[in-house]
Amino acid sequence: xxxxxxxxxxxxxxxxxxxxxxxxxxNTVGIVADIWALWEQKTGVKVTLVSTVWESAQQQLLxxxxxxxxxxxxxxxxxxxxxxxxxxxxxxxxxxxxESLTGLTSPxxxxxxxxGAQKGDxxxxxxxxxxxxxxxxxxSYEEIIxxxxxxxxxxxxxDDYPARYYLYRLDNTNQVRRAFGLYEGQFHRAVSKNxxxxxxxxxxxxxxxxxxxxxxxxxxxxxxxxxxxxxxxRVFYLISGLGLVAAIMALSIxxxxxxVKRKTLEIENKSLEIExxxxxxxxxxxxxxxxxxxxxxxxxxxxxxxxxxxMLGYASGELMPFSVETAQRLIHPDDWQKAKSLVAQHxxxxxxxxxxxxxxxxxxxxxxxxxxxxxxxxxxxxxxPLMMSGTHIDITEKKEAEQxxxxxxxxxxxTQLPNRHYFNCHVLQGLESAxxxxxxVALLALDLDRFKEVNDTLGHHRxxxxxxxxxxxxxxxxxxxxxVARLGGDEFAIMLPxxxxxxxxxxxxxxxxxxxxxYVLEGERVFVTASIGVSIFxxxxxxxxxxxxxxxxxxxxxxxxxRNQFRVFTPAMxxxxxxxxxxxxxxxxxxxxxxxxxxxxxxxxxxxxEIVKAEALMRWQHPALGLIGPTVFIPVAEEIGAIIEMGDWxxxxxxxxxxxxxxxxxxxxxISVNKSPVQFTGHQLxxxxxxxxxxxxxxxxxxxxxxxxxGLLLNPDPEIEDILLHFRDAGIQVAxxxxxxxxxxxxxxxxxDIDYLKIDQSFTRHLNEGNESxxxxxxxxxxxxxxxxxxxxxxxxxxxQRDLLRAIHCDFAQGYFYSPPVPAETFKTLLxxxxxxATQM
Ligand SMILES: Nc1nc2c(ncn2[C@@H]2O[C@H](COP(=O)(O)OP(=O)(O)OP(=O)(O)O)[C@@H](O)[C@H]2O)c(=O)[nH]1
Numbered sequence: 027x028x029x030x031x032x033x034x035x036x037x038x039x040x041x042x043x044x045x046x047x048x049x050x051x052x053n054t055v056g057i058v059a060d061i062w063a064l065w066e067q068k069t070g071v072k073v074t075l076v077s078t079v080w081e082s083a084q085q086q087l088l089x090x091x092x093x094x095x096x097x098x099x100x101x102x103x104x105x106x107x108x109x110x111x112x113x114x115x116x117x118x119x120x121x122x123x124x125e126s127l128t129g130l131t132s133p134x135x136x137x138x139x140x141x142g143a144q145k146g147d148x149x150x151x152x153x154x155x156x157x158x159x160x161x162x163x164x165x166s167y168e169e170i171i172x173x174x175x176x177x178x179x180x181x182x183x184x185d186d187y188p189a190r191y192y193l194y195r196l197d198n199t200n201q202v203r204r205a206f207g208l209y210e211g212q213f214h215r216a217v218s219k220n221x222x223x224x225x226x227x228x229x230x231x232x233x234x235x236x237x238x239x240x241x242x243x244x245x246x247x248x249x250x251x252x253x254x255x256x257x258x259x260r261v262f263y264l265i266s267g268l269g270l271v272a273a274i275m276a277l278s279i280x281x282x283x284x285x286v287k288r289k290t291l292e293i294e295n296k297s298l299e300i301e302x303x304x305x306x307x308x309x310x311x312x313x314x315x316x317x318x319x320x321x322x323x324x325x326x327x328x329x330x331x332x333x334x335x336x337m338l339g340y341a342s343g344e345l346m347p348f349s350v351e352t353a354q355r356l357i358h359p360d361d362w363q364k365a366k367s368l369v370a371q372h373x374x375x376x377x378x379x380x381x382x383x384x385x386x387x388x389x390x391x392x393x394x395x396x397x398x399x400x401x402x403x404x405x406x407x408x409x410x411p412l413m414m415s416g417t418h419i420d421i422t423e424k425k426e427a428e429q430x431x432x433x434x435x436x437x438x439x440x441t442q443l444p445n446r447h448y449f450n451c452h453v454l455q456g457l458e459s460a461x462x463x464x465x466x467v468a469l470l471a472l473d474l475d476r477f478k479e480v481n482d483t484l485g486h487h488r489x490x491x492x493x494x495x496x497x498x499x500x501x502x503x504x505x506x507x508x509x510v511a512r513l514g515g516d517e518f519a520i521m522l523p524x525x526x527x528x529x530x531x532x533x534x535x536x537x538x539x540x541x542x543x544x545y546v547l548e549g550e551r552v553f554v555t556a557s558i559g560v561s562i563f564x565x566x567x568x569x570x571x572x573x574x575x576x577x578x579x580x581x582x583x584x585x586x587x588x589r590n591q592f593r594v595f596t597p598a599m600x601x602x603x604x605x606x607x608x609x610x611x612x613x614x615x616x617x618x619x620x621x622x623x624x625x626x627x628x629x630x631x632x633x634x635x636e637i638v639k640a641e642a643l644m645r646w647q648h649p650a651l652g653l654i655g656p657t658v659f660i661p662v663a664e665e666i667g668a669i670i671e672m673g674d675w676x677x678x679x680x681x682x683x684x685x686x687x688x689x690x691x692x693x694x695x696x697i698s699v700n701k702s703p704v705q706f707t708g709h710q711l712x713x714x715x716x717x718x719x720x721x722x723x724x725x726x727x728x729x730x731x732x733x734x735x736x737g738l739l740l741n742p743d744p745e746i747e748d749i750l751l752h753f754r755d756a757g758i759q760v761a762x763x764x765x766x767x768x769x770x771x772x773x774x775x776x777x778x779d780i781d782y783l784k785i786d787q788s789f790t791r792h793l794n795e796g797n798e799s800x801x802x803x804x805x806x807x808x809x810x811x812x813x814x815x816x817x818x819x820x821x822x823x824x825x826x827q828r829d830l831l832r833a834i835h836c837d838f839a840q841g842y843f844y845s846p847p848v849p850a851e852t853f854k855t856l857l858x859x860x861x862x863x864a865t866q867m
Pocket of ligand 1: 476478479
């Protein structure tokens with residue numbers, strides 16, 4: 027314990043004048059030595075003062091070889107190992123530099139330099155804090171100063187007292203200069219951290235030394251070393267200094283001259299290089315045909331190159347002085363705001379560069395498209411934008427090409443209306459905004475009626491002209507905000523906000539009216555009508571696809587109900603369509619599954635009442651829906667092509683029964699088989715050659731009558747003519763079904779070999795003496811007879827009808843009055859009876 031301590035070892039650095047240093051005789055002297063001598067007196071504890079290099083001093087304390095270390099600064103790193111006394115002296119620490127190095131003013135200015143310091147010196151810690159990373163370490167201040175003088179290191183850190191001392195001693199205050207004060211340290215005495223008793227002992231002794239005693243010691247040492255330099259020595263220094271200054275000045279002037287010469291050469295080279303670069307850049311710019319601009323953001327001043335002015339049709343300088351107003355006048359109003367806000371974004375640092383395609387007005391008044399690109403150059407210290415520069419490139423041709431491509435992709439080249447693609451996009455967008463604004467929207471699908479006939483009779487060219495005119499008429503009937511498009515062929519579509527159902531109905535009526543008035547096509551007057559289907563959002567459709575589908579369905583419904591009308595979509599249409607689709611699906615398997623039935627309706631000689639012919643008719647025994655009539659499934663079968671197989675099937679049944687019934691019937695007996703236009707399509711011919719089939723079965727051609735519709739003969743393909751000739755050659759007869767309902771150009775009656783006309787049941791049904799139907803029927807019969815044709819009246823239901831038909835010399839009749847279509851077995855019975863219900867005759 028300290029109470030029994032008889033001696034202590036104090037260790038320190040011995041190159042720290044005036045505190046502790048070696049005198050000329052090698053004795054360790056100084057303030058600290060005197061203080062400890064006094065301490066020894068006061069405490070009676072023997073003090074051994076050991077001085078060594080600073081780093082080793084610290085090591086010795088920590089290893090226990092010494093009890094107290096003198097002249098130590100506190101820092102956080104040392105805090106771990108030492109316990110300190112209160113500070114007893116203030117010691118400034120400075121940065122010293124070789125005279126060739128100037129500009130060192132603060133710790134920050136040291137970063138990047140290597141700094142010399144004494145090993146273990148507290149200033150290293152401070153310098154690291156200031157960002158100095160590279161150090162060169164020395165054992166003593168003396169070594170440090172030698173190193174600076176030999177320029178091994180140009181900056182060093184030293185405590186001011188010893189630094190001053192050694193600099194004076196080495197006569198070198200000129201070459202090494204104090205650059206700035208780094209910090210002020212405080213001297214402490216310290217013991218190792220766990221030896222607090224020792225610290226107490228030290229402090230006890232120190233407190234015993236009075237301030238007067240301390241002041242006397244300091245006075246002794248601090249005064250003496252300055253006084254060590256005599257006045258005469260100073261004068262000598264001054265004079266030799268002045269001589270040196272003069273010499274240095276002369277040398278400086280010489281080196282300055284040389285330096286100026288070298289710099290001038292350098293500058294000349296540099297400007298030559300800059301000129302080359304400028305010319306190269308100009309070349310590149312000229313090659314791009316780019317106009318260039320520079321804009322001083324603060325003052326608003328602008329500069330342009332000649333190409334820029336030329337692009338806009340102006341002479342260089344013509345638009346000067348150039349202001350924001352000038353820019354605004356030149357730039358298209360629609361592009362001005364956009365450009366302005368993009369520039370603002372760039373100036374605010376939100377974009378890397380500014381980029382915008384704008385329209386600018388050429389001097390001659392038209393607009394050119396310009397790719398405007400620019401970038402801010404420097405920023406001031408305050409971070410305010412200063413200059414922007416960039417290019418203007420004329421991209422008018424590119425834009426026009428783009429627009430043309432866009433037009434081709436989105437517009438119909440015939441009518442100049444938007445096409446299906448554009449319309450679809452528009453519908454999608456339109457529905458989005460309608461949803462937001464809770465608006466109703468109508469979509470009209472519009473299809474010209476029997477437009478094919480216009481093409482067929484007047485030629486494609488006039489058909490085109492009609493489409494153009496129709497498009498214009500539609501456009502004229504709707505408001506500007508409505509979208510009118512040509513979807514393809516003779517299909518148009520309109521989308522518009524729906525004001526009211528009444529307004530919609532009125533619009534449809536107007537459209538029908540406008541489209542059905544006559545068209546003059548190259549001098550020829552033509553009439554067509556149109557059918558319109560309407561779908562309404564949100565009433566019947568929630569999506570664009572649904573609207574398109576529903577308006578289409580409604581349009582087909584309008585067509586099926588006689589055309590030249592409009593229909594608004596109803597759920598019933600959807601149901602009908604669903605049923606149709608279900609039927610179509612089942613129908614494909616009907617023949618294979620043996621679900622078809624052949625029925626026969628007798629055709630009677632009106633004069634004798636005898637069954638002389640029969641019409642073969644199909645029924646479909648649907649597994650779930652029961653027996654289905656042909657009016658329901660034939661159109662579907664035609665649509666999906668199943669009619670071909672079905673038609674062949676019924677023909678084969680008819681042929682089969684002719685063989686069976688031949689013995690029962692007279693020589694004139696024949697069975698009629700319907701043949702749909704679909705069955706006349708070319709590629710079916712060879713496969714289903716009815717003539718070969720009859721020949722194969724050994725049946726005469728005259729036993730078969732082929733029933734066709736007059737539509738087939740209006741504009742027949744050469745193929746159809748061939749088939750009909752083929753039939754005639756084989757003795758097969760031909761009947762025109764549903765005569766009087768269709769498009770009656772009667773010329774075909776003489777052109778083809780027709781055997782029968784079948785008067786449509788709509789005439790028979792309304793037959794009454796002297797009425798319109800009666801007159802028509804009579805006219806048909808007279809005409810037919812004149813042409814050598816026989817007439818069959820369909821749909822005879824009453825005795826009166828029979829009698830009237832007889833009176834106007836109709837040849838044959840069929841209908842419920844005689845018999846409905848019946849299964850083969852029943853028909854056979856009828857045949858066996860010879861006459862149908864003789865009672866009815
Ligand atoms: N002239 C002309 N005809 C076209 C053009 N595009 C399609 N077509 C014809 O337009 C007709 C369209 O026929 P559809 O709509 O199927 O039938 P339609 O004859 O109008 O009869 P419905 O629509 O049932 O009333 C076809 O004959 C096409 O060949 C075109 O650009 N110009």
